[in-house]
Amino acid sequence: MEPDCVIIGIHGLANKPPIDEKTRWWRTAIAEGLASAGIDSSTTFCFAFVYWADLRYEIPLSEDANQEPYRPRADAERTPAARAEAATTVKDLLAPVYAGIDRIEEATGITLLDDVILEHRFDDLWHYHGERGFARQVRARLAERLRAFRDRRICLVAHSMGSVIAYDVLRTLEREDPALRVEHLVTAGSPMGLAKVKLKFAAEHGALRVPNNVSAWTNLADGDDVVSIMGALDADYAPSDGGVRVVDRRVVNDFRRLDGAVNHHKSYGYLRTREFAAIARRYTGAGGSDDAAG
Numbered sequence: 422m423e424p425d426c427v428i429i430g431i432h433g434l435a436n437k438p439p440i441d442e443k444t445r446w447w448r449t450a451i452a453e454g455l456a457s458a459g460i461d462s463s464t465t466f467c468f469a470f471v472y473w474a475d476l477r478y479e480i481p482l483s484e485d486a487n488q489e490p491y492r493p494r495a496d497a498e499r500t501p502a503a504r505a506e507a508a509t510t511v512k513d514l515l516a517p518v519y520a521g522i523d524r525i526e527e528a529t530g531i532t533l534l535d536d537v538i539l540e541h542r543f544d545d546l547w548h549y550h551g552e553r554g555f556a557r558q559v560r561a562r563l564a565e566r567l568r569a570f571r572d573r574r575i576c577l578v579a580h581s582m583g584s585v586i587a588y589d590v591l592r593t594l595e596r597e598d599p600a601l602r603v604e605h606l607v608t609a610g611s612p613m614g615l616a617k618v619k620l621k622f623a624a625e626h627g628a629l630r631v632p633n634n635v636s637a638w639t640n641l642a643d644g645d646d647v648v649s650i651m652g653a654l655d656a657d658y659a660p661s662d663g664g665v666r667v668v669d670r671r672v673v674n675d676f677r678r679l680d681g682a683v684n685h686h687k688s689y690g691y692l693r694t695r696e697f698a699a700i701a702r703r704y705t706g707a708g709g710s711d712d713a714a715g
Contacts, residue, residue, distance in 0.1 A: 424573070425573055425574055426467065426574040426576070426604075426704040426705075427467045427573045428468050428469075428576045428578060428704050429471065429567065429570065429576070429577050430469075430470050430471065430578045430583075431471040431473075431563055431577070431579050431580070431583035431586060432447075432470075432471075432472065432473070432474065432581075433582040433584075433610070434545045434546065434581050434582045435545065436478040436481065436482050437472070437481060438482045438490075440470070440475075440481075443470070443474075444468075446491035446689060447468070447470060447689070447692060449491055450491060450688070450689035450692035450693045451466070451697075451701055452466060454693030454697055454701065455698050457494075457698065458698040460702050460705060466704075467573075469566055469569075469570065471562050471566050472562075473558070473562055476555060477548065477555070489676075489684065491689050492677070492679070494677075545582055546612065546618075549582065550617075556589075559586055560586060560589060560590050563586055563587065563590045564590050564594060567590070567601060568598070568601065571600075574704065575602070575604055575605075576603075576604060576605045576607065576703070577603045577606050577607065578607045578609065578692070578697075579606070579607070579609070580608075580609045580691060581609070581610045581648055581688070582612065584609070584613055585613060585618060587608070588613065588622060588632070589626075591606070591634055592622075592626040592632050594632075595632055595633050595634050599634065601634060602635075603634060604636045605635075605636065605637045605700060605703075606639070607638075607640075607697065608638070608639075608640045608654070609640075609642075609691035609692075610641070610642065610643070610648050610674070610686045610691060611640060611648070613658075614649065614650065614653075615650075619657060629657055630659040630662075631659070631660055631661035631665045631667060633662050633663060635661065635665060637665060638667045639667075639669075639670055639700060640653070640654045640655075640670065641670050641691055641694065642669070642672065643672055643674035643685040643686070643690075643691075644671060644685075645683075645685040647685075652671070653667075654669060655668070655669050672695075672696045673694065674686070674687065674690035674691050674694065675690055676690030
């Protein structure tokens with residue numbers, strides 16, 4: 422019998438390894454997080470992946486070119502759970518400064534700083550907002566996958582730029598396919614707090630709020646992840662018409678590159694956090710309470 426639930430993932434910025442490899446690594450990272458939480462999901466874990474890097478890059482990253490293949494967390498690299506709540510990071514110090522700039526940009530519609538950040542740091546997102554054809558293709562892939570699993574309980578996990586795509590698709594599906602629902606939206610390392618992104622959302626969808634076709638939304642952000650510099654999203658996105666709010670969770674993304682340096686933005690690190698495992702367990706045969714939803 423087919424499971425009644427599925428975890429659907431959509432990746433973020435930049436070129437990626439081939440789809441089969443990237444899909445396997447996402448699944449492995451989720452499974453590692455579940456295993457760390459004492460859950461064996463090897464036989465009941467249904468996962469589907471939305472891959473769109475090929476729409477921007479003709480050739481996927483080769484094994485030699487990929488500098489950040491998935492690597493399991495070594496015991497010596499495990500980060501104390503308390504750091505997620507206790508540590509003050511460089512981003513924490515910069516966030517209030519950017520928050521002031523963000524308010525000015527949002528109020529005036531002049532987003533000079535965000536334009537520089539997006540064009541030179543988040544090139545794919547810059548093109549997504551500027552090239553309608555590319556945006557339509559990317560959105561169509563996610564919408565198609567959601568429709569394919571519409572009869573199941575869906576947990577949609579959107580990393581980085583994937584969270585922007587997910588929001589656009591969900592707000593559009595509200596109007597075009599109101600019966601389709603996502604049980605839990607998880608955004609990780611999201612740039613949705615940037616003024617430029619919020620202005621684009623508002624121009625297309627109206628007032629910023631939780632999509633009405635979402636039953637829960639958890640936003641995961643590491644304190645040192647500069648992509649999610651604004652961190653919490655609850656203040657920017659009003660509750661849905663049904664009263665669903667964004668639940669912001671401070672997490673520790675301890676993924677390490679091959680040289681040992683920590684990459685606080687990497688998708689694999691977010692996928693194996695204890696906070697995400699608490700959500701993902703509801704989409705396996707393990708069941709259990711959704712600790713990150715409250």
